[in-house]
Amino acid sequence: MTDIKETDVLVAGAGPAGAIAARLLACHGRKVTLVDPGSCAIDRLEVLPPSGCLALQALDLFNILHDPQVARPCLGIRRRWGAMAPEFDDFLRRPGSAGYVVDRTRFDVRLRAAASEAGVRVMRGRVVAAQCEGERIQAAIRTCAGDVILAASVAVDATGRPAVLARHLGARRRVLERLVAVRGENSHANNADDAPTWLEVESLGANWFYRVAGPGGRLETWSIRRGEDRSRRSAGRSINASSVRLSPAAGVRWIAVGDAAMSFDPITSQGLVSAFTTALAAAGTVMSSRGLDAETAHVFSQSVTATAQNSERGRRDVYQALTVGQNGA
Template sequence: MSTRRHEVVIAGGGPAGAAAAIALARAGRDVLLVAGSDDAAFKIGEGLPPNARALLRDLGVLERVLADGHRASPGTCAFWGDATPHANDFLFQLHGHGLQLDRTRFDAMLRDAAAQSGAEVLPDALVRIVTAGDATRPHRLALRPVDAQTHAEAESIEADWLIDATGRSATLARALGARKVAYDGQIAFHQRLRSARDDDHDGRTFVEAVEDGWWYSVLLPSRERLVAFLTDADLCDHRRLLDGDGLWRALVDAPHLHALCKTHGYAPASQARGADASGSHLDRAAGERWLAVGDAALAFDPLSSKGIANAMYTGLRAADALLRHDRGDAGAIDAYTQHLLDIHRVYREQLRAFHAMEMHWPEAPYWARRLAALPLRETA
């Protein structure tokens, strides 16, 4: 079987992988972006803060994103700490409004920008490591379509560099020996709502604390309203929340958000789903001619609104570190890994300070855990 070779293979076609592919292809590198499953299903994680515009500009896609039908987000409204809403109006900030994204369209646009920059983009495919490379030999990889039979022969690929953009699973980095350090067991239950009326025009992100966690809601570009409940996995009845209208019925525990949805006549329009929403990072986000980016390297509590912006940022920084290493900067990769650890440390300090503002239920397990110094949970 013939083997083809690329300078860089990137596994994962989300914002992190696409950003790295754009930067490296523009620098003249031979890049293969293996985009994983070309799944058009709804993706949670839709908020893009105003300061992410600088990243979009660096990627050369800002004007395209602004013209692509995403919904403007003028700020946040949080019921956090008391019954009075706390408003944060983006209008008075340097970068203007944020965006509520159609994630499927946004991710596809970034992959298209990577292809236009010169990267080869391979949708509906997965890659696994056969033999890890080092300074003297390339990584040997096996490539196969997502829907291929398990016995089907995989295509053989060699790569001088490997970038893991596989999301929270960090599939390749963990296969290369990295370990995931998790700080909590938070999970997000989410559901889309729809109304026959067209009288909800509030594009703010609503946040409301409750005894066992917190809720948030945004108005999507589709005019559906997303609601999501964030709690620890061991503090809830998963089956009750995921079956039928269980999550919708649980919304009554968030009276302000519940009243908003009832006022506009919303009802469930999709099945409730669950997603990992914990804070975590790899013990090392790079190694022998490989780097991890996005959620594979650093994952954040959605309360921080850092997910998509961090994905693009780490993709760009990883590309820069790789290029500097190949130009002779021996410390470029170590500097990248340390920078990511510093980002997560500052994030944890900020998140704990924000949790400390909510003191209605200091003895409740969800809040008590976040006000205490929790032991780390290392995941093999």
């Protein structure tokens, strides 16, 4: 007979969205179990714009960015379309006035540590099935010691793009545009200079290209192309960069956060901001007087849809400018 364990809140996935949602809920007295296989570190750099810094300040986690091994100051985004003069998106002009390039491996470790310090219980395992049983969500967790059933009043899906838990509960992923990101050969170049840097974006033939320097001078370059390219996935050079949203993004007793709720083209630099803001919104919904009922789930889902659609319009405008510049118009 499969062992059944009880918890107030099940959070599936220990990336930034999952770790932050789990920490918030634990700080407000909920018994939280964070389920994660613990074997999938994100080995890449990611830009955190000023809006994300403001969210970290609200979460009392901004001090993590003071560690030079975790984050490097970023001045903004420099774009060049073909032969046109560069355009600058200066972070000093935005609310918050500061941005960073984050080493995701080290950053995620610090966020998980903050969750543990708040009393979050970590279970090493993977969600393989889930269903709503009366007043509880029951999830089958595959661990190295065998399968466990975890029963919770609320489930938070933070499993990233696959949205594993939500899809078991009936949600569907809607792809807005299929994109693939391919890592350049010089992504681990060393440079001791840790002065503030820029995210550089430019055209590269029919594709888009971006380059950024992170903590310790680590340099990463990526090209973004339309369509799918599975040929290089095994070498770790190619990742799914498609624009995707979940429909719905929440239901009675469950809610999705971070990339599970909506995923972005990495050039938009919205991934971490989305992780923080959806985690905040989800925790607030769970702790509200109504909790996660049909109405509050619908409101959250509508917000996710509106955010994804707005982001997609902005991204298409930027890429249209790129194409015009490339053609010399």
